[in-house]
Amino acid sequence: MPNHITSYSTNARPRYRKNPGNQLPSGRRRQQRRKGAQYLRRSQGFGGRRRSGRGCGGNDRKTYALIIVGCAFLLFVASIVWYANRSVEITLNGEAAKVRIHSNIERVIADQGLEPSAGDLLAVDGSVLKKGAGTAYTAELDGESLSAEKAASVELEGGEELTIKDGENVFEEHDVAATEIQPTLTVEGTGPVAYVETWGQAGRSEVWTGRETGMVVDKGVVKEPVNAVVTCTSVLPSKKDAKYVALTFDEGPSAQTEQIVQILREKDARATFFVEGDKVSSNAAAVRAIAASGNELGVNAYSDTDLTELDASHVRDQLTQAFAAVEDAANTTPTLLRPPFAAFSNQNWADAMDLVSAVITWSVDSGDWLLQGATSVVDTVVGSVSNGDIVLLTDNDATAAQTVEALPQLIDRLRENGYSLVTLSELIAADKDLRDLIDVNNVGLPKGASLPKLEEQPDSELSE
Structure with a gap:
């Protein structure tokens, strides 16, 4: 018989509590959860169950970063759109006006609410064939008259002086029989040195035949000649x-x-x-x-x-x-x-x-x-x-x-x-x-x- 003293009664075996979790506390906790109830895991937070990822909050940071980049991109696009459509100041018919940059003349007319009156279509004798069938408007940019083609293609950058007026009358299509008027010559002054002071330029007279009306009209001198001058x-x-x-x-x-x-x-x-x-x-x-x-x-x-x-x-x-x-x-x-x-x-x-x-x-x-x-x-x-x-x-x-x-x-x-x-x-x-x-x-x-x-x-x- 061993020579020692036991701390428990030798008449009964010690009892051990059943611990299915291999003696770990978490095992006991799982034992205590009610069936069918949902519990929040410590690693899950308030965003729901994670499917993948390492570390605490790794996928959250990626999501926030994507949101920030997306916002920045939208802001960048918006700034480009604003810059491309910004307003610039011009002088329109003598007064300051704001127009969208790169506007052509027709857009200015529409945006500014201008209502120029169109010209008429005329016969070769000057009578009106059709009201409003002439040019829609006339435009002058920085002192230069613009053709219809140029008015449609010009783009305003800001600072220009633009004048928009009513359209001009146009004549029916017609054939022209032209006669050149030669310049004459005068010699002026005295002295041993003689030179051409003014060079002659031919003038022009015309007869028009209307293709629509058949009218024949003598237009007379449509361009005066410039006479030559020699000076001594x-x-x-x-x-x-x-x-x-x-x-x-x-x-x-x-x-x-x-x-x-x-x-x-x-x-x-x-x-x-x-x-x-x-x-x-x-x-x-x-x-x-x-x-x-x-x-x-x-x-x-x-x-x-x-x-x-x-x-x-x-x-x-x-x-x-x-x-x-x-x-x-x-x-x-x-x-x-x-x-x-x-x-x-x-x-x-x-x-x-x-x-x-x-x-x-x-x-x-x-x-x-x-x-x-x-x-x-x-x-x-x-x-x-x-x-x-x-x-x-x-x-x-x-x-x-x-x-x-x-x-x-x-x-x-x-x-x-x-x-x-x-x-x-x-x-x-x-x-x-x-x-x-x-x-x-x-x-x-x-x-x-x-x-x-x-x-x-x-x-x-x-x-x-």
């Missing part, structure tokens, strides 16, 4: 403290032309040479020397011919052939013309004004063609010259030797009297009014211009 003037240099004179040489090139060019180079002076086209090919080196030395080239025409006695085609031939000869020899195209004998009629202007930038005569004749000696030439020029004058000297084979003798003295005397010796282009540029009217680097008929037709009246000539 003198050069007036703008600088009060400077004096300019242009020496010009006619009828070259000669055997002495290159000597003349050399004298000008040594004296640091410049001049303008008017050459005859038919002499250029036989003395191309002299023409190249003129161009290379910084002096200026013009033409006398192709031959020593009175241009006033020629018809239009022959006048044009004389000028174009002369210009082409110089271009072939010196790779430069002159635009200045000194016609033989200084004779260039109104008819010549009407026939060939698009071929020249200016027609140049002279204001001082040296008289060298009289062959009275170099001293006479120098004294004549120096005694006659004034600021802005154009001096005539001759470079043909008969007078060139005298010219070569007189030229150094003439340059020295003119400089002693304060003159700068310049080309004709430089002389024209010295006149602030004239330099903007004559472009010696450009010839040709401007867009929309046409050559004039002389009225039946006595002709006049430009002369010295």
Whole structure:
């Protein structure tokens, strides 16, 4: 028998309570739940039973995040829609108005409640064929009238000035028999420099035949012609403290032309040479020397011919052939013309004004063609010259030797009297009014211009 004391009676076995939960407290709790009752699990919260997921509240956070992203996206879309349809301010019919951005004219009319009256459809005689069948409205945007097509496609951005008025009447479809009205020509003023001040533009008269009514109506002059104006003037240099004179040489090139060019180079002076086209090919080196030395080239025409006695085609031939000869020899195209004998009629202007930038005569004749000696030439020029004058000297084979003798003295005397010796282009540029009217680097008929037709009246000539 063991030698110890027990704490319980040895006459009865100890009793153990039945614990189906493997002795865990949760097992006892499950035992205590009533059948059919629903109980809230600790991990379940108030959102109902979870089907999956780890950790406490993991799926809840994802749901909230999706809601926030969705709201942000809706806000972004809403802002884009607002921006695309925002209002901008314009001036409408003289008053401030708000319109939706990118609106066209028709939308502005609808949104602003405008009610412009449509024009009518007219017969060719002006009578009304159908009320309200003209244009629905007229529109002007920032001072520019809009066609119906442009009014429908224009998009307003804000800040524009828009005027919307009633529509215009339109004529029935019709055939047009048009007659061109040629411009006339006037020559104004006096002086050695002549140029086109106003280019002629043809007018138009029309006869309409209505396709719907069959009416035939003479509309008369629907576009007035613009008459051409040639102005003759003198050069007036703008600088009060400077004096300019242009020496010009006619009828070259000669055997002495290159000597003349050399004298000008040594004296640091410049001049303008008017050459005859038919002499250029036989003395191309002299023409190249003129161009290379910084002096200026013009033409006398192709031959020593009175241009006033020629018809239009022959006048044009004389000028174009002369210009082409110089271009072939010196790779430069002159635009200045000194016609033989200084004779260039109104008819010549009407026939060939698009071929020249200016027609140049002279204001001082040296008289060298009289062959009275170099001293006479120098004294004549120096005694006659004034600021802005154009001096005539001759470079043909008969007078060139005298010219070569007189030229150094003439340059020295003119400089002693304060003159700068310049080309004709430089002389024209010295006149602030004239330099903007004559472009010696450009010839040709401007867009929309046409050559004039002389009225039946006595002709006049430009002369010295």
